[in-house]
Amino acid sequence: AQSVTQLDSQVPVFEEAPVELRCNYSSSVSVYLFWYVQYPNQGLQLLLKYLSGSTLVKGINGFEAEFNKSQTSFHLRKPSVHISDTAEYFCAVILYNTDKLIFGTGTRLQVFP
Amino acid sequence: DGGITQSPKYLFRKEGQNVTLSCEQNLNHDAMYWYRQDPGQGLRLIYYSQIVNDFQKGDIAEGYSVSREKKESFPLTVTSAQKNPTAFYLCASSSVPGQPQHFGDGTRLSIL
Numbered sequence: 001a002q003s004v005t006q007l008d009s010q011v012p013v014f015e016e017a018p019v020e021l022r023c024n025y026s027s028s029v030s031v032y033l034f035w036y037v038q039y040p041n042q043g044l045q046l047l048l049k050y051l052s053g054s055t056l057v058k059g060i061n062g063f064e065a066e067f068n069k070s071q072t073s074f075h076l077r078k079p080s081v082h083i084s085d086t087a088e089y090f091c092a093v094i095l096y097n098t099d100k101l102i103f104g105t106g107t108r109l110q111v112f113p
Numbered sequence: 114d115g116g117i118t119q120s121p122k123y124l125f126r127k128e129g130q131n132v133t134l135s136c137e138q139n140l141n142h143d144a145m146y147w148y149r150q151d152p153g154q155g156l157r158l159i160y161y162s163q164i165v166n167d168f169q170k171g172d173i174a175e176g177y178s179v180s181r182e183k184k185e186s187f188p189l190t191v192t193s194a195q196k197n198p199t200a201f202y203l204c205a206s207s208s209v210p211g212q213p214q215h216f217g218d219g220t221r222l223s224i225l
Contacts (some may be wrong), residue, residue: 090156
């Protein structure tokens with residue numbers, strides 16, 4: 001069965017420090033990969049996506065992620081975080097040629113001054 | 114600007130009552146979705162619709178019903194059969210399979 005694992009439920013970090021949010025998936029078929037951000041009491045906003053091509057994907061707000069097929073990972077990174085990056089981050093996959101998003105359980109990023 | 118509008122933002126339900134959550138989109142997307150979000154569990158798919166007058170059950174459809182009479186609208190009814198309805202409900206849409214889904218700002222449902 002396909003699944004998405006976000007190993008860290010919470011990640012505390014100081015402002016201007018780098019951060020990595022981890023995401024691993026399991027699937028026997030090709031997938032598309034996504035990261036979403038959710039601010040309190042709001043919907044989800046797409047940060048970045050990997051459909052094909054270069055494995056290093058750049059998104060909005062200075063975030064980037066790297067697709068590693070051999071390790072079935074899609075970790076999200078930012079070299080220097082801001083207080084405004086405090087939010088919940090969700091990794092998600094769509095199986096190739098389907099339209100059902102499978103979400104991880106989310107990682108809460110807390111940025112401290 | 115195009116987007117997805119969910120209403121109301123907050124909703125309260127009495128025991129034994131059905132309530133309907135509204136979702137409207139002006140993105141001209143064919144597919145629409147309803148998700149339920151509980152703390153620590155991510156998002157779970159309730160129902161989805163690829164075209165008008167057609168919809169499929171997701172992973173947790175019991176106690177919910179939907180309709181898709183217009184391309185722009187995909188209302189969700191939480192019936193009295195749903196014993197634990199307190200959650201944050203998110204509506205989403207997409208243009209084609211495999212494309213990212215756009216989300217509304219959600220409706221928070223609570224039990225009185």
